[in-house]
Amino acid sequence: MDTENIVGILHAAGYPITADQSKADISLVNTCTFIEGSTHESKEVLDELSNNGKNLIIAGCMAQRFKGELFKQYPQAQAVVGTGNIKDILNVVKTVTLNLNSGIESKIVKVDDIPMAVADSKVPRLNTQMGPSAYIKIAEGCDHRCTFCIIPYLRGDMKSRTIEDILDEAKLHVQNGIQELVLVSQDSTAYGTDIYKKKALAELLEMLADKSGAKWLRLMYAYPQQLTEEMLDVIREKKNIVNYIDIPLQHASKKILKAMHRPSTVRDTVELIRKKLSDGAIRTTFIVGFPGETDSDFDELYDFVKESSFDRVGVFTYSKEKGTQAYDYENQVPEDVKLKRKERLMLLQQKISFNKNKSYIGKKLDMLVEHLEHHENNALKVVGRSFRDAPEIDGQLYLNVKDNQKTPQPGSFINVKVISCNEYDLYCTL
Numbered sequence: 001m002d003t004e005n006i007v008g009i010l011h012a013a014g015y016p017i018t019a020d021q022s023k024a025d026i027s028l029v030n031t032c033t034f035i036e037g038s039t040h041e042s043k044e045v046l047d048e049l050s051n052n053g054k055n056l057i058i059a060g061c062m063a064q065r066f067k068g069e070l071f072k073q074y075p076q077a078q079a080v081v082g083t084g085n086i087k088d089i090l091n092v093v094k095t096v097t098l099n100l101n102s103g104i105e106s107k108i109v110k111v112d113d114i115p116m117a118v119a120d121s122k123v124p125r126l127n128t129q130m131g132p133s134a135y136i137k138i139a140e141g142c143d144h145r146c147t148f149c150i151i152p153y154l155r156g157d158m159k160s161r162t163i164e165d166i167l168d169e170a171k172l173h174v175q176n177g178i179q180e181l182v183l184v185s186q187d188s189t190a191y192g193t194d195i196y197k198k199k200a201l202a203e204l205l206e207m208l209a210d211k212s213g214a215k216w217l218r219l220m221y222a223y224p225q226q227l228t229e230e231m232l233d234v235i236r237e238k239k240n241i242v243n244y245i246d247i248p249l250q251h252a253s254k255k256i257l258k259a260m261h262r263p264s265t266v267r268d269t270v271e272l273i274r275k276k277l278s279d280g281a282i283r284t285t286f287i288v289g290f291p292g293e294t295d296s297d298f299d300e301l302y303d304f305v306k307e308s309s310f311d312r313v314g315v316f317t318y319s320k321e322k323g324t325q326a327y328d329y330e331n332q333v334p335e336d337v338k339l340k341r342k343e344r345l346m347l348l349q350q351k352i353s354f355n356k357n358k359s360y361i362g363k364k365l366d367m368l369v370e371h372l373e374h375h376e377n378n379a380l381k382v383v384g385r386s387f388r389d390a391p392e393i394d395g396q397l398y399l400n401v402k403d404n405q406k407t408p409q410p411g412s413f414i415n416v417k418v419i420s421c422n423e424y425d426l427y428c429t430l
């Protein structure tokens, strides 16, 4: 979304935008540095562009974290723009362009110490994604201080957008043909506690379900202890909110959760979701190899995953991030042990996921068509998702279209019958 706002602002000001780096005068990279892997990915892109001699503007989390230090590593960088400085992007690009045209190098640092800005519905946004879904950021930043996490230091405390402003943006997406709105933030369940002095997620969900016109609404990043019965009731009762909860639980061992500064009541949370959304899908993530994690802590997590039968599980190895509290913790777990634990947990989840998928064979599901794919022998496959699948991270539904059948088009909803599956995806007929 930040990227879409950055591109939207520049596009609205008349700057031509291209995704083809060879045609660009300035390459703007919105970076991530949440964990080692994401920093590595961002650096790979910056290295490649630097090696091609591109003039760079570095935005996002790496800019926020490393500020002017990035100029040493990337001499072609003309500016660094922090996470709370999206509003400054136009002036930065103007100055960099003027300087480059006059043969002057720019070294601009636009990084607020405490990022306070969150883009509202009035900030121009250009949808860079294809397909029938759009993300809406309902808040920015986080008030928690999980000991492994760098995000609050890069994004600041939570800043919620107003319900009215989010609704305006939602309506705009729907007018532009979007079918599914995916609500994101760092901690969606705490939405509203800053501006309304109370948890306002249930109210927001209800308003969006009733007034936005979206066919599907999906909630991401719930925080375990803060998920309330009221929120789950709204999800169950509103037909256009999908029966899906994304709730990063991170671990199951009370000792490790305590060391992470996370709630240790993960079992109660899962029980509450199962009670309220009996047919609902649960996605979660876990971190393995957190400092001090013993074999027995890992076994506890393994057993918890086995018992809980989640629909989707993401597993990350602990990433030691400078600036976080856990960075200095003793008993860091060796990398090979982390990787082995990750593999074991993923293999377990693959089996669970396969069994879950098998339980859908013979059942009917609503499918949101995302795109069409040509396979071997020119066979046409319709690709989409059900309520159980968030865009980009979960599985997909595949549908073979017979010659005598009309091909469902991207953006449409169809009812399909599941005929087979693998660990991740379902295969269907009309």
Ligand code: SF4
Residues within 6 Å of the ligand: 142, 143, 144, 145, 146, 149, 150, 151, 152, 186, 187, 223
């Ligand atoms: S709740 Fe999420 S974003 Fe906030 S500190 Fe914890 S892990 Fe980071």
